[in-house]
Amino acid sequence: MIKASLLLSFMVLANATDAQQISTIQISFTYGSKVLSMDDSLNQSNDSSVLRITQLKFYISKIKFLNHGKVVMEENNSFHLVDASQINSLQILIDNKQNIPFDELKFNLGLDSTTNVSGALGGDLDPTKGMYWTWQSGYINFKLEGKSNVCKTRNNEFAFHLGGYQQPYYGLQTLSFPLNNTNRIHLNLDVLEIIKEINLTKTNHIMSPSAEAVMLSKIVANAFTLSKN
C-alpha cells in the first residue's frame, strides 16, 4: 500500500514537471503590420495594387536546440508541414523531459536531399499532402499562391512552388535564432517581406528547381523573425 501510494505520488510529480518541459514553437503570419488573414484583400505597401493569399504551406524540418553553439537536443523524425490555413499545424511541441537548457534554435526550411531521394514516405511527408512534384521527383519546400491585380495571368493568379534538392539549385535554407531559455518560442513569417521582393508583374510563376527558386527561398528564410511575446 505504501509502495503503491509512493509510486502514485511519484507519477503525479513526474507528470507535473513534464508539463513544464514541453517547448512550444508557435508560428504566426503577418502582412506588414497586420495579421495575415488568408483569402482577404491586402494592400501592397506603396501602390494601389491589391492582392490576396490563397495558399501558404511549407516544411520545417530537423529542429535542433543548441547551447553555447553545441547541439544539446534534436527532435526525432523532425518533419513538420506547416499550413497557414490549418491551425493545428501552427504549433510544434517538443518534449524536453530532461529539462536541458538551450540558448539557440536551429531548423531547416524545407527538406534535405536525403529525404528527397528516399522514395515514398509517410506522415507529413506523404505525397498526398500536395507537396511533392510528380513530373520530376522532389518535394516542394515552400508553397505560396494567391492573386494580384498586377498579374496578367489567368484569374490574376500567382504561384511560387520552391524546392530543389540538388546543386546548383539546392533550395534548403537553415535558420537559426538566439533564444532566452524559454519554453515558448514564437516565430513569425511576414509575407509582405516576400511579396515586396518579387516583381509580380514580371515574375508570377515558379514551379521547378532553378536559380530564381533558390534566390526566393533565401528571401523567404529572411522573412522569418523571432517574436518577443
Added chain:
Amino acid sequence: MKTKFIILSLLLFAILAFRVANDVQFEVPSNFPKPVYEFSKNPLSENKIQLGRALFYDPILSRNNMISCASCHSQFSAFTHVDHALSHGIEDKIGFRNSTALMNLAWQKLFMRDGAINHLDVQALAPISDPVEMDENISHVVSKLQASYLYPKLFYKAFGDSVITGEHTLKAISQFMLTLVSSNSKYDSVMRKQSVFTPQENNGYALFQKNCSSCHSEPLFTNDDFRNNGLSVDTTLNDFGRYRVTKNPSDSLKFKVPTLRNIEFSYPYMHDGRFKKLSQVLNHYTDGIEKITTISTELQKPIVLSSNEKLDLIAFLLTLTDKSFLFNPNYFYPKEIFSQTAKD
C-alpha cells in the same frame, strides 16, 4: 514455469511462421549484380505484392477510371505499349514519349527516359498526375481507394491498417513492379552453361560485345546511364531528354540507355518510338548517327557492320527473349482479386 515457456515459444514460433509464410525473399538471379533498391525499407510480402498487382491493373488510378498502368504497360510486350510510338493515355490523348518496357527495376537508380524520377516508389506519381496519361492526383486516388469495397480489406491484409495512405499505395505498386524480373532468356541459360548458342548467335554475341556492350552492358543490357545516341531531333517534339531535368547543356539530347532484354517484343524503339524494326535500329547505328556535340564517346567512331553481320547480331538479340517472363501467370490481370467483390 516450464510449460509457460513452451507455450510462449510455440506462440512465438507460430507468429514467426505466419510472417515467414507471407514474407517474400527477393531472389537475385545468379548471374545478376546486387540490386539498387533498398528492400529493407519496403520488405516484400505476398499480400503487398498482390495489392500492388491489383493497383497496377486497376483503372481507378485514372481520373475517369478508364486507364490503368497496364494500359500502357502490357505484359506480352515486356510491359510497354506495343505499336504505339508515343504513349496513349486518357481520352485518347497522345503522350510525349514512347512508354518504357518494365523489367529488372530493382537494379535501376533513376526512372523515365530522362531520369526525372529518383526512386521506384515515387515513379507511379508521374503517370498518375500527367494530364495526357491518367490525369489524376494521388490524394484523390487514395480517397477513391478508401471508399471502395475491395481496397480497405486489401490494405489491411498487406499493411495491417485499413486506413489507406499515399505511402502505402505507392509502396505496394513498387512491390509488384519489383517482382518483374526477367532472367531466363536463352542468353541466361547459355551464361549458366545450361545450353549453347548457335554459330550465328555466337557470332552475333561477339559483334554485340565489340560494338554495343559498353552501353548495353551485360547482364542487365544497360549501364543505367544517359547517352546521346545520335538521333536527329524530331522537331514536332523538340525533346532534349535529360537536359529538361538537369538544365545542364552537356545533358542535351541524352536519354536513358534502355535494356535490350525482351527487345523482340518491346517495339517500337527509341524514346519517340521512331523505329519499328530491329534492322532499322542497326541501320541507324551504322549509317544514321548525327554527330551533335553531346554525342556519346562510344559513337564517335563509326560502327561498321555488313548486312550478314547485322543478321547475326539480330539473331543474338533474339536470345534475350524470356518467354517465362512474358507469359508468367504471376503477372497476369488478377481476376481472382477483383472477383472477390462478387464472391463476398
